[in-house]
Amino acid sequence: MNDAESIVELIPRLRRYARALTGDHAAADDLVQDTLERAWAKLHLYRRGTDLRAWLFTVMHNVYVNQLRAARPVAQLDEDMPELSQPGRESDGLELRDLDLAIRRLPPDQREVLLLVVLEDMSYDEAAGTLGIPIGTVMSRLARAREKLRAMLSGLPPGGSQLKIVK
C-alpha cells in the first residue's frame, strides 16, 4: 500500500477524532477536509517508515490550532453549552450524552491529550510527538482533564468518584 492509499484508509480515524474534538458533524468534516488538503500538499515532508497516523494527527492538530486562533475565544463557546443533567439524581452512572458535553467543556489542549490517549490509544510518547509537547505536559494535561471530567460528571469533588458505564 502506498502512502496515498494509507491516508485514505485513515480518513475514518481522522473523522472520529475530529468529531470528538469539535463535537460537531460539519465542523469535524471541515477539519478533516482541511487536514487532508494540507496532508496531500505536504506529503513530501512525511518521512516514510515513520508512523503515518501520528503524522496525520499532527497535521490535524496544527490545522485545529489555527482554526481555534481564527475563531472566537473558546470561553464563549462554553457559555453556549447546554447544562449537564443533574449529577447524582440518577444513581445508574454516566450518561454518554453528558460525557460528550463534558468533553467539549474541557480546554482544547486537555481535550486533545485525553482523546489521543484514551480514544486513539496513543502512548504518552506518541501523544507528545503528535502534539509537539513534552511527555510531562501530556501527563499533566491528561490528569487535569480526567479530574475535570470527574468533577463535571459526578458532581463530587475531584478524585472522589469513579465512572460507571451504562450499557
Added chain:
Amino acid sequence: MDNAPQEDLELKALSQALHQLYDPVLDEPLPERLRARRQRWRAPAIAAGWVILGLCAGTIAGWQLHGSRPAIPAQAEVPGFVKRAAVAHATYSPEVRHPVEVGADQEQHLVAWLSKRLGATVRAPKLETMGYALVGGRLLPGDNGPVAHFMYQTAQGRRITLYVRTTAAENRETAFRFAAEGNVKVFYWIDRKLGYALSSADLRREDLLAVADAVYRQLNP
C-alpha cells in the same frame, strides 16, 4: 500512583464510553468532499505532492493524425483540464479498493447521475472491442463545475480513464491533441459542449490514440 488499580479501571471505563460515543463515526459513509482528493488543486501542491507530475509540454510534437479527426499542430500550452485529468488518472487508477464511486453494474444510474450533475448528456462509451471494460465512474470537482470520470480496464487490469468536463460557453471542435504529464499520456479534444481527456500510464501513444478515436466515433456516430 498509590491508587493505580482504580485509575486503570476508571481509564478503561472512560475509554469504553468514548468508543461507544464516537466509534459509530468510523462506519459512516464518507461524504463526497472527503473522498474527492485535492479539491483545490493548487499548482504548488501538485508540484510538491505525491503525484509528481513533470509538466512536459515540450514533449508535445506535431502529430500526424490517422484517425477521423483533422490534425492540428500541437499548442505549446496544455490546458488546465488536461493536467487535472492526468492527476486524476494518477490518483485513481492505482486504487484497489475504491477505484470508482459507482460501479459498471449500475451503469444507467451512473450515467444519469453524472449527466445531471454536469448539466449535459454524458455517455460512457463501450470499449469492449478495444479490450476495455467499464469499471465505473466518479464525480470530481473541476475548474468549471463537476467533472465525470470514467474508468476502464483490460482483463489484465491495465486501466485507462476518460475525463469529461463541460466547457465554458464554447461551441467548437478541436482535433485530438496529445500531452504527457509525468508518465501519464493524454489525448484530449473538445467536442461542442464537452471537453474530453483520455489518459493512460502504460499504453503506447498510438494505441491510446486508437482508443481515443474509438471513443470519439462512438460519441459521434
